[in-house]
Amino acid sequence: MRIGEVAKRAKLTVATLRYYEEIGLIAPPRRVNGRRSYNEGVFEVLATIRLAQRAGFTLKEIRSLLNTDAAGALSARWRPIAERKVREVKETIREYQARLTLLEQGLDCACTDLTDCVLH
Amino acid sequence: MRIGEVAKRAKLTVATLRYYEEIGLIAPPRRVNGRRSYNEGVFEVLATIRLAQRAGFTLKEIRSLLNTDAAGALSARWRPIAERKVREVKETIREYQARLTLLEQGLDCACTDLTDCVLH
DNA sequence: CTACATCCTCAAGTGGACTTGAGGTCAAGG
DNA sequence: CCTTGACCTCAAGTCCACTTGAGGATGTAG
Numbered sequence A, B: 001m002r003i004g005e006v007a008k009r010a011k012l013t014v015a016t017l018r019y020y021e022e023i024g025l026i027a028p029p030r031r032v033n034g035r036r037s038y039n040e041g042v043f044e045v046l047a048t049i050r051l052a053q054r055a056g057f058t059l060k061e062i063r064s065l066l067n068t069d070a071a072g073a074l075s076a077r078w079r080p081i082a083e084r085k086v087r088e089v090k091e092t093i094r095e096y097q098a099r100l101t102l103l104e105q106g107l108d109c110a111c112t113d114l115t116d117c118v119l120h
Numbered sequence C: 001c002t003a004c005a006t007c008c009t010c011a012a013g014t015g016g017a018c019t020t021g022a023g024g025t026c027a028a029g030g
Numbered sequence D: 001c002c003t004t005g006a007c008c009t010c011a012a013g014t015c016c017a018c019t020t021g022a023g024g025a026t027g028t029a030g
Helices: A003-010 A014-022 A041-054 A058-065 A073-108 B002-009 B015-020 B039-054 B058-066 B073-108
Strands: none
Touching: A003 A014, A003 A041, A014 B002, A041 A058, A041 B073, A058 A073, A073 B073, B002 B015, B002 B039, B039 B058, B058 B073
């Protein structure tokens, strides 16, 4: 399969696919003419990348997760990272909830000058 | 007041203060020798910036809020931006909660290969 | 007088995930 | 034969909020 079709089916741009290759997430073989040749398996990997991204992993972390060879090594590597992520995400949610509170208070505030706002 | 003292009292770096000036958030007058001269009012403005940042505004948005001159113009400008922010923040919180769910399910999952994970 | 802190400007670097642009190759259809 | 579209590489640009670095000026204490 050529890059254009992969891009269309995976709903990514060809530039993104080449970028993923550049940073070591995928490694499609090349034809004699130098063009990339993908097989069906790539969609599985791309889905995994998307899943991991939605879970908050960076592409760098995802690469290290994908490149885990030994069985069991994955969960050994994944667990501490995921546990840290859970803490980070919880913290982020707290921050955003504080943000929401501030915004809603601000909307209730009748100040005409920000530096005069009751929130100070 | 010189920039160093402002930085110390506001707990910012001098570089940040100069940066805020560069992007139009503050505009301290200069002495004859070219050095910046701040007055007490700057702390009020810096506190406002910090408050607005915590509420999720970008520095660009904060600039447009700070540079509101006419009374009443502030709330006229602030309200729609803040309402949009509220929606964005709520959406972000939803995303992060989904992220948390994914992570926690992942921690419960015994897969040894990410592309094999039950989450797929 | 000299050392040192503090200040100044301007330019470039950081991170993350891409996107955009320039310049070139290759295969198929009309 | 020529155009068109898909492909290639490499370099640089984007956003945001700063930070870092180079290179130089100024003010003050000892």
